[in-house]
Amino acid sequence: MAGGAATAGLRQALAAAGPDLWLRDARAPAALLPSASAALLAPADAEGLVRLDLRISHGRVAALAPLGTAPAGPSLDGGQLWPGLVDGHTHLDKGQIWPRSPNLGGDFPGALSAAAADRARWTEAGIEARFAFGLRCAEAHGSVALRTHLETPASWRVFRRLREAWSGRIALQASSIAPLEDFDGEQGRALADLVAAEGGALGMVTRLAGDAADPLPADFQPRLDAFFALAEARGLDLDLHVDESGETGARALREIAATALRRRFPHRIQCGHCCSLALQPEAHVRETLRLCAEAGLAVIVLPMCNLYLQDRNPGRTPRWRGVTLVHEMQAAGIPVSVASDNTRDPFLAYGDLDMVEVYREATRILHLDHPVAAWPRAATATPAAIMRLPEAGLLREGAPADLILFRARSWSEWLSRPQSDRIILRAGRLLEAAPPDWRELDGIEG
Ligand SMILES: [Zn+2]
The missing domain is CATH 2.30.40.10 (Urease, subunit C, domain 1)
Structure with a gap:
């Protein structure tokens, strides 16, 4: 048969x-x-x-x-x-815009500018249609829970409606996403209030550049502390885009872990990407992993997006895979998840919210095999725990x-x-x- x-x-x-x-x-x-x-x-x-x-x-x-x-x-x-599978890091409000806003350079700066230009076209009905399309993909492939980052006030209104409409089908969570400097002053308080009102996680993006020997910008640490304070005042978990580049000066991960420890931050922290860690000096890596483990911080890896965007230069073959140090993290006791990230938008031309594909590609890109060991948890139980979903995974x-x-x-x-x-x-x-x-x-x- x-x-x-x-x-x-x-x-x-x-x-x-x-x-x-x-x-x-x-x-x-x-x-x-x-x-x-x-x-x-x-x-x-x-x-x-x-x-x-x-x-x-x-x-x-x-x-x-x-x-x-x-x-x-x-x-x-x-x-x-x-x-059922758990997809802990997606961008459903931005998904499916590739056909009209392709990023033909295929690199990170091109993705940022194409996505920013496309945002002017977003309507609430359009966001809802693209968002629901993504949910239907995820459901058909077997996901039961999903967290998405959200960019605009309309995205949050759509999220609220779809979370209700999809209750019992996909457990839907959201996190903000904005550059760290967007959390200054009243603007930051308003965004944190919105996140708190919707039961979301507070999310931001770090954009450090340069070399490992460069000093951190003077305003970085005060802003990071102010960001943590917004979450502490509202009892929010954090979900951050961290060091998504091949710049060795992108080393926010260590500062985030150290800040969490110093402030005794009591809530969950999930850090996405952390690509540059793979290119940093060994002593820096060891110290960063020690602090992350001590802070109880979790890492979520977006292998398809990292492989696509990192180390892309016209006419030059990529020399590294763009992904972070998952085996070293696991050995240090840091929970590691894998997730879809972007789907058919300027940050990744492909994708279908299929966590089986994500896990299969993660296995190939990151060598999560021989032995497979506990890695299936990275697409199930580990993100479920970070998302506080005790029945899933x-x-x-x-x-x-x-x-x-x-x-x-x-x-x-x-x-x-x-x-x-x-x-x-x-x-x-x-x-x-x-x-x-x-x-x-x-x-x-x-
Ligand atoms: Zn992302």
Whole structure:
């Protein structure tokens, strides 16, 4: 039987199943099982995968049981079983504008200017259409939670409506994004108040340049302290774009960690990108990682965007991958997530909010293999924890039965194809959703 026929048969069986069913003969990454459950199941194989049956009752995971426990039910035939995916860093208000505002130089300055020029065209209805398009992509690929950065007041109004409309489908969170200097004075207080009113995370962008030996600009530390104070006064988590360049003088990450420690900042901090760390002197790297670990700071890596934008020069082959030091971070105890970042906008011409693609590309770009070890958590449990979503990201008894069923068994099978035939269950029910047609975007915002 071809894989397609087997998948169709499984879909049929799932569509016909009632509110109580067993899924038989699955393989789950041990890293995605709570340790208490893993102890009751068979030991993981050499690839870190555990064979199991899983019972669903009334939309929730009712039991994780050793292979062969289930008396009947649809079989995965040894295919992998994952929880719903969590995309912790996206830009849904900016997404899908590539066709009208391409960045044909493909570099960071070109992205900034093309995106800034495009913003003049944004209408609230247009933002909503592009934003909802992104959500439909994410849902169809199996994401259950997503955080987006937002640029304009209209973006926040759209976010508020779509968070409500999508409740129960995608848990939607938002973070501000603006240069650090935009948080000066009354302007900064107003933006922080808006973020607080919408339950968001306070986000800004650092834009340091130059060489590692250059002193930091005199206004950097006072501004950083003022930014932290805005979050402290409102009880906000932070979600920052940090050192997204190949400039060795871009070293805000260490200052952010040191500031969090000095101020005893009590909330969560997620730092995105941190690209330049990979090019900085070894002693600086060690000190930065020590401070990040001590501050409890988490890092989110955007591998597709970094590979696309960093080290791009016309006529010259890129010499580095643009990504930060994830293995060193993991060894230092710093939580590391991976995420989509931009999709079809001047910062990345491609993308479909597909966390399977992100994880597959992250594996190739960052060598998250041999062994795969706990890296599947970077697309699931780790961002769920940063986003304070205790029910997402693990195959856990009692959690909603938001599951992804793959035909692929081993890592080689999983990473070799895009897994377009994956089957998605939401609250135990088969999800009948496909990514939307790009033609729906034609004509939006003129
Ligand atoms: Zn971003």
